[in-house]
Amino acid sequence: xxxxLLIAGSIAIDSIETPNDKRENILGGSVTHAxxxxxxxxxxxxxxxxxxxxxxxxxxxxxxxxxxxxxIQCASGNTFSWGGRYHENWDKRDTLFxxxxxxxxxxxxxxxxxxxxxxxxxxxxxxxxxxxxxEQCSPRLVITDSMNLWxxxxxxxxxxxxxxxxxxxxxEDESKQLTEKNGIEEAAADILQLGxxxxxxxxxxxxxxxFTNDECTCIPAVSGITVQDPTGAGDTFGGGMAASLVLGExxxxxxxxxxxxxxxxxxxxxxxxxxxxxSAEIEQRKSEILGxxxxx
Ligand code: AMP
Numbered sequence: 001x002x003x004x005l006l007i008a009g010s011i012a013i014d015s016i017e018t019p020n021d022k023r024e025n026i027l028g029g030s031v032t033h034a035x036x037x038x039x040x041x042x043x044x045x046x047x048x049x050x051x052x053x054x055x056x057x058x059x060x061x062x063x064x065x066x067x068x069x070x071x072i073q074c075a076s077g078n079t080f081s082w083g084g085r086y087h088e089n090w091d092k093r094d095t096l097f098x099x100x101x102x103x104x105x106x107x108x109x110x111x112x113x114x115x116x117x118x119x120x121x122x123x124x125x126x127x128x129x130x131x132x133x134x135e136q137c138s139p140r141l142v143i144t145d146s147m148n149l150w151x152x153x154x155x156x157x158x159x160x161x162x163x164x165x166x167x168x169x170x171x172e173d174e175s176k177q178l179t180e181k182n183g184i185e186e187a188a189a190d191i192l193q194l195g196x197x198x199x200x201x202x203x204x205x206x207x208x209x210x211f212t213n214d215e216c217t218c219i220p221a222v223s224g225i226t227v228q229d230p231t232g233a234g235d236t237f238g239g240g241m242a243a244s245l246v247l248g249e250x251x252x253x254x255x256x257x258x259x260x261x262x263x264x265x266x267x268x269x270x271x272x273x274x275x276x277x278x279s280a281e282i283e284q285r286k287s288e289i290l291g292x293x294x295x296x
Pocket of ligand 1 (some may be wrong): 009010012014028030038081082091098124125126149170231232233234235
């Protein structure tokens with residue numbers, strides 16, 4: 001059978017304000033952003049929950065990019081919703097609201113077929129839910145993402161997830177917050193002691209750094225991009241990278257692919273540009289990135 005990817009995380013209705021523009025009630029969430037760059041290339045089983053208010057348009061997008069939507073529960077109540085406002089420098093944002101809605105009582109239940117997915121991407125969601133997904137599956141590779149909220153409020157559970165993780169994606173500030181270290185090299189060294197064999201530290205417009213016990217590789221961001229909305233760039237990066245790993249690409253190629261997809265994400269609001277971009281453009285951006293990869 002063709003190799004497949006399971007992605008667990010949030011399915012959301014987002015309201016976003018940038019210095020130049022705003023959108024209300026658009027489709028977002030960590031699973032959604034990760035699904036587009038992966039569902040275009042490999043069979044994907046998204047895992048999550050929506051409320052009875054979820055739009056037909058949202059359902060249609062999930063039908064289009066998923067192998068099956070049978071691991072998405074629908075409960076009576078509101079879909080998770082999130083609001084964010086960006087500052088002038090783009091790298092800083094305020095969370096305006098987080099309404100859990102149907103997430104409050106969510107218990108992931110995964111079908112037999114999805115349980116045998118080769119790669120799992122635990123996108124941003126409460127670490128207790130990430131653990132519950134992991135306990136139902138037996139993947140070859142586990143990729144995990146998280147956020148500052150869970151480092152603050154659920155660190156013990158997050159450490160349990162990390163112990164079962166192969167590749168951890170984390171942004172610069174969160175890596176320092178998690179390890180209480182001042183530099184990313186020291187933070188990465190600490191995280192490598194917690195379970196993952198690879199730590200990828202995301203640095204926004206400065207690209208990312210891939211740490212293993214033996215080496216550190218710097219991956220630049222795509223140059224010349226006009227940012228419209230950075231929401232979901234990290235999830236898009238993770239989904240693009242995970243699909244490349246399902247396809248058997250070497251790690252640095254996979255990270256470059258994730259970077260190329262993330263560059264498309266930030267060029268539009270929500271998932272609009274990730275949906276629109278074609279594979280030739282992604283390949284061109286990926287080779288530009290690969291040509292500029294260096295040792296840290
Ligand atoms: P990112 O820009 O990569 O941090 O991802 C933003 C996406 O994460 C948005 O589409 C939000 O709906 C979603 N999100 C925000 N807060 C949370 C949370 N606490 N748990 C899960 N997903 C969230």
